Amino acid sequence: MEDRRRTSEARSQSSEEREARWQGSEEREARWRTWMAAAQRGDSAAYEKLLLELLPYLRRFVGRRLRDPETGEDVVQAVFLSMHRARQTYRSERPFGPWLHAIARNAVTDQLRSIRRRSGREISLETEGLPEPAAREVAVTDAGLSPELQRALASIPESQREAVLLIHLEELSVAEAAAWVGVSQSALKLRAHRGYRALRAQLGEHPL
Amino acid sequence: MSSRATETLLRELARELEPVQPIPKLRSTLIAVVSLWLIAVLVDAWTGGPPPAIAGRNLAFVGVLLGLISASAGATLAALAGAVPGRGDEAKWGRALAVAGLVLAAGVSLWAVAQVEAAASGAPWATSLACIRRATVLGILPALLVCAFLARAWARKPLVGAGLAATGCVALGSVAVHLSCPAGAGLHVLLGHAFAPLVTTAILALPLAGLVVYFRR
Numbered sequence: 030m031e032d033r034r035r036t037s038e039a040r041s042q043s044s045e046e047r048e049a050r051w052q053g054s055e056e057r058e059a060r061w062r063t064w065m066a067a068a069q070r071g072d073s074a075a076y077e078k079l080l081l082e083l084l085p086y087l088r089r090f091v092g093r094r095l096r097d098p099e100t101g102e103d104v105v106q107a108v109f110l111s112m113h114r115a116r117q118t119y120r121s122e123r124p125f126g127p128w129l130h131a132i133a134r135n136a137v138t139d140q141l142r143s144i145r146r147r148s149g150r151e152i153s154l155e156t157e158g159l160p161e162p163a164a165r166e167v168a169v170t171d172a173g174l175s176p177e178l179q180r181a182l183a184s185i186p187e188s189q190r191e192a193v194l195l196i197h198l199e200e201l202s203v204a205e206a207a208a209w210v211g212v213s214q215s216a217l218k219l220r221a222h223r224g225y226r227a228l229r230a231q232l233g234e235h236p237l
Numbered sequence: 238m239s240s241r242a243t244e245t246l247l248r249e250l251a252r253e254l255e256p257v258q259p260i261p262k263l264r265s266t267l268i269a270v271v272s273l274w275l276i277a278v279l280v281d282a283w284t285g286g287p288p289p290a291i292a293g294r295n296l297a298f299v300g301v302l303l304g305l306i307s308a309s310a311g312a313t314l315a316a317l318a319g320a321v322p323g324r325g326d327e328a329k330w331g332r333a334l335a336v337a338g339l340v341l342a343a344g345v346s347l348w349a350v351a352q353v354e355a356a357a358s359g360a361p362w363a364t365s366l367a368c369i370r371r372a373t374v375l376g377i378l379p380a381l382l383v384c385a386f387l388a389r390a391w392a393r394k395p396l397v398g399a400g401l402a403a404t405g406c407v408a409l410g411s412v413a414v415h416l417s418c419p420a421g422a423g424l425h426v427l428l429g430h431a432f433a434p435l436v437t438t439a440i441l442a443l444p445l446a447g448l449v450v451y452f453r454r
Contacts, residue, residue: 071256080247088240106243113250115391117257118321131322135393212326 054205058125066121080109087133093194094137100144108136126209134191181231189224196221260390263317263324270313270379270406277375278413286371287417294421297349301426304342305412308434311335312405316383316398320390335404342431349423365429368414372433373441376403376410384445388452395453399445400438407441408434 061082067075087105095101111132119128182190195206196217207217261269282288311334318327383402392398411433418430 068254069257069259071254073251073254076254077248077251080251081244084243084247102240102243106246109243109247109250115322117389118260118391120259120262123323127323129322131325135322 054201061125061129062121065116065119065125069116069119069121083109083129089199090130090133091137093198095140100140104136104140107140108133111136130209177232178228181228184231185224185227189220189227192217192220193224193228197225260321260386263314263321263327266317266382266386267313270382271409273379273382274375274406274409274413277378277410281371281375281413287419289416290419291416297345297352297423297426298415298421300345301342301431302412302415304338304340304345305408305415305430305434307338308335308342309338309405309408309412311338312401312408312434313379313383314405316401316405317386317390319394319401320387320392320398322391332401335401335408338408339404339431339434343427346423346427346431350427352423362428364420365425365432368411368418368425368429369433369436372407372410372414372430373437374410375413376406376408376437379409380406380441380445381448384449385452387449392449392453395449396442396446399449400442403438403441403445404434407437 061079064072064075064079068079084105087108088101091101091104091108092098095104112129115132119125182193185193191210192206195201195209196203199206201209203214203218203221206221207214210217212220311331313331315328315331315335318324318331380402383406384399387395387398387402411430414433415426415430418425420426420429
């Protein structure tokens with residue numbers, strides 16, 4: 030009985046935390062939209078606030094997808110440059126999260142392709158004892174994830190991987206994650222469910 | 238690259254910020270594309286083009302027409318949405334609709350060819366080329382408008398975007414051609430109406446992509 034009460038308390042606390050995080054993220058989304066609209070009108074102060082507030086989110090986003098921190102920082106800068114060049118494509122009546130997410134995802138994909146191309150052109154004179162080429166790096170990394178989990182995540186489709194990362198690892202609520210990715214909540218839940226099931230098939234009952 | 242370099246970059250971007258005009262809404266651009274097409278059709282009719290010939294048409298005619306409308310709507314939407322970050326789902330649905338439309342138009346035409354035993358009247362290639370040309374003329378202005386949008390937006394793959402623009406807008410031109418072309422033979426409809434978007438895309442995609450890249454700078 031005591032255990033059940035504690036579990037129920039933990040669950041309601043967790044859902045309160047999620048609710049607070051979601052309300053926080055709604056306010057954050059509204060703030061970003063306002064700043065982005067101001068930046069389109071030429072407001073440098075609003076733009077600087079927006080960019081500096083986005084920085085930790087993008088570092089986390091990119092950091093979970095690329096192994097090398099230096100390369101990750103390059104990609105974060107590439108995301109900001111793309112965002113700057115594409116700022117006329119944002120319309121303030123639409124959500125900001127999916128717009129930014131698309132730019133960030135494309136920058137990561139471009140970087141991974143570039144790594145694969147460079148690795149394909151380079152000829153190694155000696156391969157014994159040298160670290161594996163960058164092209165064989167899995168596209169998912171995190172200091173807190175085991176190599177097996179990283180490999181398993183890399184093997185599932187990108188849309189499912191994204192859903193699992195956002196909901197189970199970055200602990201966004203479904204509504205938050207759906208807004209970020211730009212799909213309906215039911216579509217995101219389905220992707221997360223399929224991704225989690227695929228991970229369970231590879232890694233056993235509690236893969237995360 | 239150090240994290241301090243990133244913060245320096247962000248401050249510089251903010252310092253050098255210039256105002257920009259947001260791109261038009263996708264819906265407004267689609268309406269503008271259809272409006273340009275209507276103007277082209279009216280000018281064509283006014284300068285002696287064939288009037289609509291809808292009476293007495295069969296189910297195959299309707300099937301091809303629906304296929305061309307679907308291909309036009311889908312490809313144009315895919316071209317526009319593909320150049321706006323965060324509109325990936327619309328681009329995906331647009332591409333699916335375009336493929337379904339082209340398959341329907343070509344499939345129904347092929348079925349019509351199989352049904353008719355009599356030889357096609359006249360030389361199918363000569364009349365088909367005339368219809369392809371007319372569809373292209375009717376679709377070129379809308380295609381240029383879509384490319385202007387791509388140049389202003391964020392077309393990461395200009396060749397794909399320009400190809401979709403050509404397919405969508407020439408399919409729209411083919412709709413007008415199909416509605417007014419007196420030749421109803423299955424082979425002519427297949428070559429001159431259903432295939433017109435693909436034939437023209439093969440020719441126009443590269444030059445249109447070049448325009449997108451040139452005006453993007």
